Amino acid sequence: MKALKRFLKSISGKVGLILTITIILLSLLAPILHPYDPATDRNYLVRLQSPTPEHWFGTDGLGRDILVLVWYGMRTSLSVGLISVGLGLIAGLILGLIAGYFRGYLETVIGWLTDILLAFPSILLAIAIVTVIGPSLPSVMLAVAVVQVPIYIRLTRSMVLSLREREFVQAVKALGASPTRIIFYHILPSTLSPIVVQATLSIGTATLEAAGLGFLGLGAQPPTPELGTMLSDAFKGGYSLSSPWTTIFPGLFITLTVLAFNLLGDGLRDSLDPRT
Structure with missing residues (x-):
């Protein structure tokens, strides 16, 4: 309750929560409020039309309504962000728990893996992975997830190292609890607050990385709407200056x-941090 009260006092947290809920609801309701068929929702007679009461955001080079494309593109980008961060969180959390609790050669191997992944700029690593697998939406999700993994490994490992020597963990260990029970029932719940905050912030980063891959032509392939791909199409078609609404x-x-998501993450960090 105290954390909730602190969150409700955070202006950035409340603004972020409202924006996040609005984006999620619009993404979920898109097929209901405005069904979209990329094969038929185009009209070459109104291509590159500036914003009008009929087309609020104008139209693109194929005569498609940019408002509808942005709406569905935001749905795609949000799906990539949520799924990729979820996959990266699970993998990083498990590896971080193992490295922090068992130490030894497992910690060394996982530490080497983390250092190797962090040695590459995140966008370059994602580009390399998508290039090897092949451009597609699942490839982007996997690539962005891999980029997120070392972040959660380091965060989880640092939390476990400080918790494994605490009195309540030592007491449970003395009572004969198995390592699995100690990790998942006693250590993991104490690490969730900073991980939730990091996950919220990572969704924004993952969305941006997915848009970057889409701009390079490595993301969602036509006719799937995606925000980065829309920017790429506008630049490739030469519409960015003559028809600026396309970008x-x-x-x-x-x-x-x-x-x-950044505002929501800031609000959660302020409310869940016991030092505030």
Whole structure:
């Protein structure tokens, strides 16, 4: 309850929560409120039309409504962010728990793996993975997940190292509890607060990385709408200057999505930090 009260006092947290809920609801309701068929939802007679009451965000080079494309593109980007962060969190959490609790050669091997992954800039590592696997939406999810793994390994390991020597862990160990029970029933719950905060912040980062891969042509393939791909199509077609709305609105909603999760993460960090 105290954490909830602190969160409700955080302006950034409340703004981030409102924006995040709005984005998630719009993404979930998109097929219901405005069904989209990429094969038929185009009209070459109104291609590159500026914003009008009929097309609020204008149209693109194929005569498609940019508002609908942004709407569905945001749905795709959000799916990539949530799934990739979820996969990276699970893998990093398990490896971090193993490295921090058992130490020894397991910690050394996992530490080497973490250092190798962190040696590469995240976007370059993601590009390399997608290039090897092949451009597709699942490839982007996997690549962004791999990039997220070392972050959670280091965070979890540092938390476990401080918790494994605490009195309550030593008491449970003296009573004969198995390592699995100690890890998942006693250590893991105490590490969740910083991990939840990091996961919230990582969704914004993952969304941005997915958009970057889409801009390079390595993300979702046509006809799947995706914000980064929309920016790429506008630049490749030469519309970015003559028809600026083709880049302004996709870029704006990428920024809005990243901002929403960053504000929410800041609010959660302030409310869950016992030092505040």
